Amino acid sequence: MRRQDDHYKPVDWLTWLQGQLAERGYDVTSARSGDKTRFAVDAGIAPSSVTRILGGKAPDLEVQVTLSRFLGVPLNELLVRTGKASESDFQPSANESGHSAVSSENPLTPEELAAMAGVPAEDREWFVTMVRRLRKAGTTDGSAAGGAAAEG
Structure with missing residues (x-):
């Protein structure tokens, strides 16, 4: 379910994705190149999912995980780019410092x-x-x- 505050811009997402794929030798903008099918096979994504993505639909989480691994891009970046999450979803809250507290009364073993x-x-x-x-x-x-x- 897409969040109310997301600003999903398929053109920005598609432009970015097409650029990423072009850098890897895939021309997914040409109908006759065969690169859409090659990309689907190489990435391990169903051809129908590739068609939906290139048609402007944000991929579901499973496909984003696969894309993240294939492109070598952090999953949180893809989630933000596709509008499935916002950058603030990945920022630690004020009380999350990333450190564990150690009580002097009960030291850790x-x-x-x-x-x-x-x-x-x-x-x-x-x-x-x-x-x-x-x-x-x-x-x-x-x-x-x-x-x-x-x-x-």
């Missing part, structure tokens, strides 16, 4: 830190050991810096 930081499984044991060493070093020299740094 080294294992929780590793999971939150996305440490690969093969490096987690090493990571956990280093965090424990940093925490221990912070308590033996009277400083809390090692523990605070290890907690993020």
Whole structure:
């Protein structure tokens, strides 16, 4: 369902898409080139979907995901260009900083830190050991810096 505040402009979208495809060697503006069919096959999109898109209809989400991968363009950019979303939909709200809060009353375990930081499984044991060493070093020299740094 298209949102009320969207400003979908098929000409802008089509012009942009045709430019993207032309850069990749597809002339989808010519009826006889065969590039519409070639594009559909190469991108993995049904020819009928390509016809609808080139006719001015914004693609559905599944097709946009496929187009995103094929063109190497972020999905959020396609969603905005086609009017399915607005740029503000992808902006973090004022209370979303992207950081996790750590309570001093309940510090995270080294294992929780590793999971939150996305440490690969093969490096987690090493990571956990280093965090424990940093925490221990912070308590033996009277400083809390090692523990605070290890907690993020």
